[in-house]
Amino acid sequence: MPKRKPAGIGTFDLEPGRVIAGKYRIISKLGSGWESEVFRVAEVRTDIERTAKLFFPERNPGGRTLKRFARKLHKLRHCPIVIQYHTEETFRYRGRQVSFLVSEYVVGETLAEFLKGRPGKRLSPFEAVHLLYSIAKGVEDIHALGEYHGDLHDDNIIVSRFGLEFEVKLIDLFYWDRPKGENRKDDICDLVRLFYESTGGARHYARQPLAVRYICSGLKRSLILKKFPTVSRLCRHLETMEW
Ligand SMILES: Nc1ncnc2c1ncn2[C@@H]1O[C@H](COP(=O)(O)OP(=O)(O)O)[C@@H](O)[C@H]1O
Ligand SMILES: [Mg+2]
Structure with missing residues (x-):
């Protein structure tokens, strides 16, 4: 047997x-x-x-x-x-x-829990831009080392402080593939999707200010990557964007 x-x-x-x-x-x-x-x-x-x-x-x-x-x-x-x-x-x-x-151990709550506790379960455009910037700046450091996160979603981000700026930590990184440019592009698109979701997603998209819709790009991958071919480009855009 x-x-x-x-x-x-x-x-x-x-x-x-x-x-x-x-x-x-x-x-x-x-x-x-x-x-x-x-x-x-x-x-x-x-x-x-x-x-x-x-x-x-x-x-x-x-x-x-x-x-x-x-x-x-x-x-x-x-x-x-x-x-x-x-x-x-x-x-x-x-x-x-x-x-x-x-x-x-990071003291705080996941981004998913944090968003649930906000009025209307979403952020204002101003708050969402700050959240996106905090995460994108952190991801910029990861990409600068040739690495990637690989699974950026609201359960893998812990919000440990929220005031004028967000303090966030990333957990649960994907670690199976050798890093490739494609993985970093996925991270950029995931960041934009997180931003879109944090502002209220599809239900509120049409009424968002142009500055928000410009970043979200209708969630079209090719359009996102054309505007932001690297996460650094996304960071520079957020630093200099006009409201
Ligand atoms: N370092 C950490 N500090 C605080 N909470 C954590 C930490 N790591 C994980 N968690 C919590 O545990 C949950 C599951 O952990 P995670 O690493 O994402 O594993 P998986 O998604 O495979 O279950 C997270 O969504 C988060 O709520
Ligand atoms: Mg997880």
Whole structure:
């Protein structure tokens, strides 16, 4: 009889208070994806909060998935918009060796949650331009290193402060492909789509000021990339645009 493959873990059932790798106390589960689950944890000795991304062993053969993600975060360690990588650890779970990646915990709310809490669930054009500029400036640093985010949407952006300017952090970067120009173009189009959504999307588009519609370009990829072939061009446009 062929040997049966061990069943996948499916989900990590870790109660708040449980300590993993002797160092991190589980606080709560933050999210669940195809290759990993993300937990809010606290260092046992310092009580400092961290984020732990626990990889399903079947999606992390030889630790290669974790290694790719860790190396990408490390490469981007001087980009202030990207979460900081701390370390990697392993622990035993139901007889399996599980690896996890520890990064900073960002206090704030996802952009999706933040927008839900705004009047009309959207931003004014002025606020939206500031939000777009904060994210685009951060992405400019990433692209300057030849890298890309790869999955820019409102659940992968954490708003940690909002006043005259936005302070945002990017999480959950895509790390499978070698960076290509096409990946950076996707980031630019994703930024414009985020801007469009933050102003209220299709329902409000026709009534937006020309300055907003100029950036959104009707969400036409070719038009967006003609106006903003690089994210730096988008940043320079925002710095000098007339209202
Ligand atoms: N470093 C972090 N600081 C604060 N919250 C985080 C952090 N990383 C992830 N989260 C929260 O956990 C959710 C899921 O994490 P994410 O890395 O996007 O994994 P996935 O989308 O694969 O579930 C995020 O949408 C966010 O709410
Ligand atoms: Mg995510």
